[in-house]
Amino acid sequence: MNPPSHVINLDGEVIIVLLNADSLFTEPSEDMITHRFPHNLPELNDTIQNTAKDMKRPEDYIETPKTIFGGKRKGKKKKGGYKNVRAPLEPISPPTEEPAIAEEYAIAEAPAIAEAPAIAEEPAIAEEPPAEEPIEQPFETNLVFESANRGYFRIQVSAKHLMLASSVFRKILTGSWKESITFLEKGSVEITAESWDIEALLILLRAIHGQQYQIPRKLTLEMLAKVTVLADYYECKEAVYIWTTTWIDALGEELPKTYCRDLFLWLWISWFFQLPAQFKDSTSTIMSLSNDWISNLGLPVSDKVTEAMNNCREEAIDNLIRRLHQTRRDLLDGSRGCGFECSSIMYGALTKEMQLNNLLSPRPTPPFPSLSYKCLVQKVLSFKSPQWYSRPSSYSSYGSSHHHICLHSSFPFLFGTLNEFIRGLDLHNLNG
Template identity: 50%
Template structure:
C-alpha cells in the first residue's frame, strides 16, 4: 500500500483514500431566498397558489453561430498539402461500452503504431498531448490517505463490514492480498478522523469540544457508515460543551441543530428547533443536503401551513361576525370595529385573499405579531358629551386584543417519539 497521510493504526490493513476532501458542507441553496430576507407583515402572496417557475426562468439554448463551419481547419505543421489530411479519432470508440481489456488489445497497445507518421507529426502531437499522467498525479496528491484497522471497521460499522466482507471488489482484494484501499469522497478530513479514532477506541486523541458544524459533520458520517452506537458515547459530552445555542430565528445553524437533535435523539432540543422552524421559516424548509428524514420536513411544513390557515380563517371569521352583528355590543360597536378591521386588512392586502398554502414569504410569527399590533379605534358612548374626561366606549368587543385573545407567535414543536412511528 502507498504511504498514508494519517496513521490511526500502523499495522492497519486498510487505507481509506479520501478524495475531494473538505467539500462545502450544508450549503444554502442559491435557488431559495435567504433566511434573513425581510418579509412584509401581511404579504400579498398569502393566497397565491404554489408558484410555478416562470417560462422566462429557463435558460434558452444559444443558437450556434453561422460562422461555425466557414473554413476548413489549417493543415497541421509538417504535413504536405497533397497528402491526405489526418483523420479525427473515431467517435465510435468514445461511446463503446467499457469492458475488460483482452490480451490481444493489450498487445496492440504495447506494440505501438505499425507505421511511422509523416514528417514528425507524431513528435509534435505527442508534445501537444494533454498531460493526463500529471493530472492524475495532482489528483492523487490532493487525496488524503488514512491507515486503519479492518477489524475495528468491521466490528463498529455495518457499511465497512459489507465493503470488506460482503463480496465487493474491495473485499475480494482484502481477502486475497491481506490489504486494500477504500475510496471515500467529499468528507471533512477532521470529522472523518474523529469518527475513525472513535471506532479504534483512541479516546485520548478525540476532542471533548466540537463546534456545532463539526458535530453535524460527525453525525452525518456516523449516519452514513452506520456506527451511531460508537459515536453516541461522546455525544452528550460534545452537546453539553456546545457554545452555539439553538437559534430563535430560521437560519442555517437552526437546521444544523435540528439535524443534530434528531440524530442524537435529543427530544427537548428537537422540539425547540422544530418550533422555531415552523414559526419563523418564510417558505419551504431547506435541508441543506443534510440527511433529515422527509417525514420530518413534511410534518414541519404541514403544521406551519395549518397554523397560518387557522389564523387567517380566524381573522376573516371575526370580520364576518362583526358584519353580521354577531360580535359587538350594539350597532355602533360592531360597525366601528368592522370598519377598522376591514380598513387594515385592505391596507395590508389581506382583504380579498383566501387561506391557500404554502404561503410563500409569510412567517407565522410575524403574522401573529401583526394581528397583535392592529390599531383599535376609540369612541365615546352615544348621547354622552365629552366633559374633559375620557369616556371611551369599553366592552368585550371594543379592542382587537379582546376579539382575538392571546395569540402565541411560536408554534408548538414536534414530538420526536411520535415521528418515529411515521
C-alpha cells in the same frame, strides 16, 4: 504506492482514500438571513465511491480472517437528504501526483513506523495538526486543512474495526462489490470516499477504533454536525453516542433565535442524539420563522421531521388566517359586536387592516410563500383598533360621552393572546 497521510491503525488492511475533502457542506437556503460560512465544507449528498485499486504495500498489511466477517447484511434504505448512499461504483482514479498535504501529514518513514509499538507510535497522530486538539475556536482549525486546497487524503484503518462498527463498511468489505473481492483476495483494499471533511472523518474513525484519547472533547457546532452526519452515513452511531453529553455540554451555545443555517445544524444534532429539549426548540423556531416550504438543507433529518414541521407551520398560519376571516364574517352578520355601531366599526377596521396586510384578497394559501407565522402574528398584533365614543347613557349622571369599550371593541379583545412561536415538535411522537 502513496503512503497514508493518516494512520489510525498501523496494521490496518484498508486505506480510505478521501477525495474532494474541501467540498461544500450544507448550503443555507435563500430565505436564511445570515450565517453563510466562511469556509468550505463537504456536501452531504455525496456517494461513497470505491475503487478496487490494489494496494502496493502488502507487507504492511495482515491477512484478514475472512471467515469472521463473511456475513452479508441487508442495508436499510436511506431516506432524507441522502442520495445514492452506496452508489454503483465507477472507479475513481486518485490524483496521480502526491499532493502537498500528503507530505505534511504523512508518516515519516514506513519502516521506522513498522518497528514501533502499536498505538503509541502512530506518527500521523503524533504529528496531527491543531485540528486534532480539542476544538475551542470555531473555524480556525478547519483553516489548517483547507488553506492549501488539500482535498486528497489516505487513511490507514483496520478492516475489523470498520466492520464491527459500521454496517456500511461491512457491506463494502464483505458484499459483492469489487472492494470486497479485492479484500478477500489480497487481504487489503482501498476504499474511496468523497467530499467528507477530513477532520470529521478522522474523529469518526478514531471513535470506531476506540481511540478515545485522540478525540476532541469540544467540537464546534459545525464539526459536530459533520461528525454525526458521517456516523449516520456509515451507520455507526454507537461509535459516537458515548460522546453525546460531552460534546453537547461543551458546545455551550444557545440555540439560534433567527432563521439560519446553525438552526438546522441544531435540528440535525438534536435528532441524531435524540435531545428532546433542543429538538423542540429548534423545530419551534424553524416552523415559526420560515417563510416558505421548509427543507432539510441536505441534512439527513428524517422526512417525517421535515413533513411534520411543514404541516405544523402551514396549519398554524392557516388557523390564524381562518380566525381573521371568521371574525370578519361574524362582525358582518352581527354575531360579534355588542351592537350595530360596534360590529360595523370593527368590521370596517378589520377589513381595512386585513387588506392592508395582504390577508384579505387574495387570501393567502398554503404553502404560504413569503409569510412566516411570527410575521403573521406581528401583523395581527399591529392592527390598529378603532376608538369611538358612545352616546352617554340616559342614566349617566354627567351626560358626557366616553370611549366605547366592550368584549369586541378592539382587536386584542377579539383575538386574545397570540404567541409568536409555534410549539415545537415532540421527539418521542416522531420516533413512534
